[in-house]
Amino acid sequence: MSKPLVSIENVSFSYEGQQDPALNNISFDIYEGEWLAIVGHNGSGKSTLAKLLNGLQFPQEGTISVCGITLSEETVWDIRKNVGMVFQNPDNQFVGTTVQDDVAFGLENHGVPREIMVDRVQTSLDKVKMGTFLNQEPHHLSGGQKQRVAIAGVLALQPSIIILDEATSMLDPRGRAEVIETVRELKTRENITVISITHDLEEAAKADRIIVMNKGKLYREGTPEEIFEMDEELIKLGLDIxxxxxxxxxxxxxxxxxxxxxxxxxxxxxxxxxxxxxx
Amino acid sequence: MDISLKNVEYRYQADSPFERLAISDVSIDIPSGTYLAIIGHTGSGKSTVLQHLNALLKPTRGSVVIGSREIRAKRKEKNLKGVREKVGIVFQFPEHQLFEETVEKDIMFGPMNFGVSEKEAKARARAAINLVGLSEEILEKSPFDLSGGQMRRVAIAGVLAMEPEVIVLDEPTAGLDPRGRKEIMDLFYSLHKQKNLSTVLVTHSMEDAARYADEIVVMHQGKVFTKGTPELIFSNPQALIELGLDVPEVVGLQLRIEESFKTKFKKISLSEDELAEMVAEFLEGGGLK
Amino acid sequence: MMEKMIFGRYVPGDSILHRMDPRSKLIIVFLFVCVVFIANNAWTYGILAAYTFIMVGMSKISPRFLYGGLKPIFLLVVFTFLLHIFMTKEGDIVFELGWLKIYEGGIRQGIFISLRFFLLILITSLLTLTTTPIEITDGLETLLNPLKKVNFPVHELALMMSISLRFIPTLMQETDKIMKAQTARGVEYNSGPIKERIKAIVPLLIPLFISSFKRAEELAVAMEARGYKGGEGRTKYRQLTWGMADTGMILFLAAVTILLIVLRG
Structure with missing residues (x-):
């Protein structure tokens, strides 16, 4: 493990109108090239954490820095270029009317010239094995395929980090396996840093490191072996072994x-x- | 209440250029009190079968008998309410069907559509909310102020309040965390036992199918591929693997162990304890000789 | 009947019309709508009809399919015809039966106006039949681009259109799903008295609205995460290419227009 790519220091966040903070004084680092799984039951604060890493929300306390840039209203667009995100619902992140349009969407937003776009759309789709689906419409794709297109959309922007925010939780076993396999390949080939937010322990077991969240706090951190030694404690946290x-x-x-x-x-x-x- | 499908075929948009055959020659018997699991890939026809169980779809060929009612192809069927009252369906992501101002009204909606009095429906709402493990205070809240897990439970309560004799579950735990998943599955299982319901579970989870079902139907490409008890179905794991389906993890592990020790255990185990027992016995007995 | 309806539908194909730039097609339809009003005698209407049928031929869409699909709209054409026949009181009486008097002018007007209507429907249908909705959106966006100078939200409008197009099938599936869920809870959508059926819409519409809002919200977040911040500084992936055929077809219509002006009575 090399230098920290992301560092989170004393971060707290509360949603408006809610008593308990969604995140309560969290600090940790994420290293270049690692696969970090953030696990916790629904409502443990793990998704809020994802939103903060991408500047979709800003911490009320503490600082987050990504690739050496401290997150603020001014730097948020630079950070988003570095941090790609795949969300839970395959349908609600598919913007384009066809597969290629969807992958191009992020590139268009960043003002990438068309010649480069054409090339990137194709190579990114090839990387997720969707290269032959260019003109397919979203309602003819399976959930797993849509998520792979979403990953291609992220890859096209060549980010250093990809966040999977419960990206497999709405998929069937086949779709889930497809997505996990895709991510694993990308991690080895492209040396991309992966943060997967999940309550699927099988998925988390494939990570290099796991962070367990509970009630807005960082509950435990360690390698999968260390975390799964927790045994019954995990079940008490609403998770599984x-x-x-x-x-x-x-x-x-x-x-x-x-x-x-x-x-x-x-x-x-x-x-x-x-x-x-x-x- | 018994349900049986006899040589059912269903075509979507029949007699149009978009016609698509979804299932054909499907025959399944669900005697009263059975816990049946239907497994298969997305697109294998599971959901189409499910919708025949309370006449949401009518067969384009064959017939479906639900209790004393027979629904046959090419016949105009009227007044299906009687059937629907007795067969409750919990769809995937059932929280998407909530619409009333309060949780109570939403739960009462089903029963009242079937002619239950308001007073009775209120009582049922209270009972149902307790059944799904939520407190009665929630009855006065708007369903849209609840958490995802709570909404799921309220929607389930809405089906339970109809007091159906058959409960059909379509991936009822999709998207829940492990704890929520286990609680919901255990809830349906205990209801199944206590009220002597028939339960039909459509699922991708081989674990759930192995754990809860008395009988499993494997669907593949619109047809019944095989059916039988979990022991029988999983005793031939190779067939499932060839279809690209998973087997329960316990079964998978047993296969691996058998393969590396070049042995065959006396039977396929469906629980972790059973497998541990067999492995221990085998190793104590000398293992590889 | 609705399944056969083709008004506004796209039929995949590889004809000249299919391959044309949506901009030229939009321009042609717009011009045609104006040009139709030049015609005022048998000659000019004849030319217009000939032009339209040449276009239909070029689209390679089977006339029978076109006829079947536009049938319901043809009823409107017939209605227009009858309306003019009975309402116009010009020229000599051609036919008289009691109070019913049909004038020569009525027949003329009836034929011309309904023909005009008929040709307009054909030409606009050809546009949608040979152009995908997203191409139409792209074409409109580029054509309307100059309006940006007067602060007309061209990009936003186009994005809105394309996202709506993208979500139509998704919402259809959703509608079907909710309808089934409520039917299972005892709602009847296909039978029962009208009053009951209207009441049954509420449990369908509310969940549909709520899920659409949720989708919109999630979509907005996803778009933001992917760097969307409005039309400013955005490049375009879809490219429209103007070819010889496009210029040719516009010139052809221009020639027809000149001919019409010359032959106009």
Whole structure:
């Protein structure tokens, strides 16, 4: 992990007319090239956090800086160029009448010359494997496809960070898998920093680091292994434990010698095999 | 109340250039008291089947028997209210159907459409709001001032207040967090048991299908691909995987273990405890020899 | 009947008319609407009709399809014809039956006016049949561009139109979904007394409004996040290309216009 790309210092935020602050004195850094998952139950403040990172809301206290720029009314447009966002509802972020128009929308907003646009639209769509859908209309696409177009729209602007704000929560399993796979590929190939805001623990398990939010506070921070050690505590927070972790625990209870909890089924099975095939 | 679909076919926009065959030759029996799960991909015809269960769609071929009522293709069907009163549907994102000024009125809307008196409907609203785990104070609020999770519960209460004998659920937990998901699924399961309802769950979640259903129907490309008890359906996981469907995680893990130890356990386990038990037994018994 | 209606619909194709720049098509339709009023005798109306049928031929849209789709509107044409026949009292009486007197002028007027109406409908239908709504929007935006100087919100208007077009299918699906949900709760949309049916609209409209507002709000946030801050400094992805055909077609109409002026009685 290298230098912090985003730093959040003592940030608080309350919505008008609500007693409890949505975010209460939050501080953490996000590093270049990492995949950070921010998890928490609905209403834990995780989506508010996403909105602040993109300047859709401004913190009432504390500072946020992205790529060395401190967020303010003046710098917000520069920050938005660096931070792309994919939202929850696939329909309500699709602006164009066709796939290519939608991807071009952000480029048009930033005044990119047309020759460059044509090229970027195509390459971004190719990256999310939607390159052959240029003229397709949104109502003929599946939810997963629409979200991939949204990702292409973000990529076209060549941001350094992409935020997925519960981007998979309205998709079916196939769509969810498509989107996660796309993001994973992008992260390795383009070295893009990914912040995924989610309550899907399987999705979070794929991240490099997890932040758990609860009642507007940063509850815990750590690697997926560390976070899933929390076990029952996660369930109390309205979250869940990924299946392989649950299973590792059950097996240990049955007296099977596993050294730790495993985050993927592959690891679990491999460990079972290596530790027992010697007998 | 029994429901049965007999060789049902449905074409959208029949006899127009836009005609599209959605399901064909679908036969499913849902005896009273069954918990049935329908699984399949988006576009496999699950939702079309669902809409036949209370005559929102009428078959273009075949027939649907709902209780004592038969709905047949090519026949004008009138007065379907009796059917709809007995079969309540909770659609995906049911909170989108809320419209009244107060939660109470919204819950009363269904029952009153079916001729229940205002007094009775009020009583039902109170009972229903308790059932879904919300406090009675909420009855006076506007449904649009509630959180997403609360709105979902209010919408569900609106269906429960109709006191249906059959409850049809279309992805009732979509978009909820893990806790909300579990609470809602447990709620429907306990209602199913207590009130001896028939429940039909349309879902993508193999976990839910394995956990709650007595019977599973797998839909594929508009046809019933296979049906049977969860044990039976998941005992042939390969078939589901070939359709591109998931299997419950427990089943998936069992397959992996079997593969790497080159063995076959005596049966497919549907719960974590069962699998842990079998694995332990196997390893204690010497594992690989 | 509504499914067959083609007024305002787009039919994909690859004819000259389909490939033309929407701007030239809009200009032609606009000119045609003016030119129609030049015609005042059999010759000039004949030329106009010939022009229109040449256009129909060029669109490669089957005349039978066109006829089927415009049938309901033809009723209006017939009505216009009858109206003029009975109302115009000019020239000699051609036919008399009791109180009913039909004048020569009436027949003439009836034929001319309804023909004019008929040709206008055909030409405007050809525009929508061969041009996607979004192309029309783009064309309008570019044509109206000079109006920006007088602070007319051209860009905003065009964006509004294109977003509405984008969301029409989404809202249709939504309407269907809510209708089904309320039907399951005992509302009847297809039967029952009129009064009940009107009442049934409320549980449909309110959720539809609320979800549309929510969509609009989310869409606005998404647009902002993607850097939208108004038309200022924006470039355009969709490009309109003016070709030989466009100039040619406009010149053709100009020639027809001159001919009409010459032959006008």
């Amino acid at each position: 990924p299946f392989p972790v649950k299973m590792s625990k059950k097996l240990r209870q049955k007296g099977i010698g596993l050294t730790k909890s495993y985050l993927t089924e592959e690891e679990l099975v491999t460990e079972l095999w290596t530790s027992h095939s010697k007998m």
